[in-house]
Amino acid sequence: MRIRQPGKVREQLWLIGREESCVYILEGNNESMIINGGMSYLVPDLLRQFEGFGIDEKRITKLLILHSHFDHVGTVPFFKRRYPNVEVYASARCWEILQMPKAIESINAFGRSVAKRMGREGVHATYDLAWRNDITGTIVSEGDRIDLDDLVVQIIETPGHSSCSLSAYVPQFKTLFASDAGGVPYKGKILPLGNSNFTLFQHSLEKLKDLDVEYVCADHYGYIAGNEARDFIRQTIEFARQERASLEEAYRRTGDIDIIARELTADFYRKNPDYFIPPTIFEVVSRQMIRHLADAMKGNNF
Template sequence: MESYGQMFEIQGNIFYLDTYAHGMSGAIGVLICRSGGGSVVFDSGMPNSKNNILKSIERLGVKPESVTHILLTHRHIDHAGGASFLLDEFPKASIGIHPFSASALSNPTKIYDGGRELFGEYATPMKPIQTSKMRTLGDREEINVGQEAVQAIYTPGHTSDHIAYYIHSSKILYCGDVVGSFNALRGCVHPTCMYPSFNYEKYKITIRQIRAMDLEGLVFPHFGYVLGRRNVRDVLEKSLSAHMRLGRIYEENISKPDPSKLLNELKTALIEATEIFPGPVREKAAELMARGFIEGFACGR
């Protein structure tokens, strides 16, 4: 495997790229869709992902000036961190974002601080995105990328500013983190209920919304994709089941006199979900997800 990560063809014009984040494969992916008259990159990886993404685009024969859109799912550093660096290379590109993301990305200090809390030394500094390069997207707004049509769909739950992107021609949804993280080898889905942004009730509403869509595929930044209607349904059911399991742990432990019991039980249940993180930060990731579920579950009670 090449050091900058593998690339997988999902369909003729849609490619999934392993950004080889943190020097490991299977951690963070981005999606590239090339179309006559323009190309789009979905998410931007970590701040230091630029070179890996550029090499993959070069392998596809996509010229930097043909990239017209970078569409971000949400503001977290592992999705939006590389956006401003990619803009330096894509002179005709704009950044598609949720309106809630605009101020945070124009001054990303808080995003970077949150990234440092989780990723430690693996998080490198972000750069501000110029507001003139931002395009705030409405719910169900259509984005034309050359001959391809993409729809932005508000999908809160993982964060309040979360957007998934539906590619009409292929009926594929780039779902960001709202469904969870996907382990293709085990065929399982893990919650990504990161503190302090997770909201359990909004997550459930979003999953019901996605289940009602006409989908042939789901693409996950963490990590990979599934194709076929039945596989999509199965993955969504597994996501719900995984979150409901955490809900049962919450109910069983919330009234116990030792408040650390609930946190520790959730951390244990979430340990497999940390495999997408570098080894040294997995304990911290489990803690932040456990805290995120406690806060996000309680706010809907």
């Protein structure tokens, strides 16, 4: 079962934001954690939802970034500046990326581009949302745990979608926060986004498949509950296998990464014209993913 509407997932867990960009609030007995930074233009939505759902934002003491892509870190500067004592957690590679001037420039530019596409560009004029080099935090890695009063958040390194990707698992709730490393639930399918390294993406899925899961909280298009959640990662593994085979066949047919990226992008937006990411960004990401597969087919190691 897939749920896209913001609201209570279960006791002590909320989905907030919008269907294309989801943020989660995990509530301990005395403090709360934000999981995923979402898109920058979500800020007014989140503030309204805090009030509407009765979420006390002053209880938020922790924020977990699952990877450094612009659509997953957009609200972090706002909340860190609003509440300087909030502890922000991310992988070492993520913190490295978030200090790079070029990466910061891209995060801000892409955030504004998508806000414009979604008719929300005015949000950037109202709130201080820009990433600068003033955001720092704590490194977490494989096997670490973040304690939230009575709850434990286990950290799993799941690179492949991004070189810095993490997943989080809360055993008490049998809840997995895999971010895009677990696939994106979209229109009855799953998008297997092995953007930076498709091989590592598939390896990471294998790490997640045996977890005891009742909820998969995705960063895009809501959360999955029940039987579908229990089988979600295995479904993603199959979608990834099919996608890889299709892209490898396209490369054998054309031998041209740029042609495949353009064809893939054109076909996707012909079927999904309302997808939130602009086609220009989608094509750049597709080219990166195909380049890895082409190199892997040539026997290059990663």
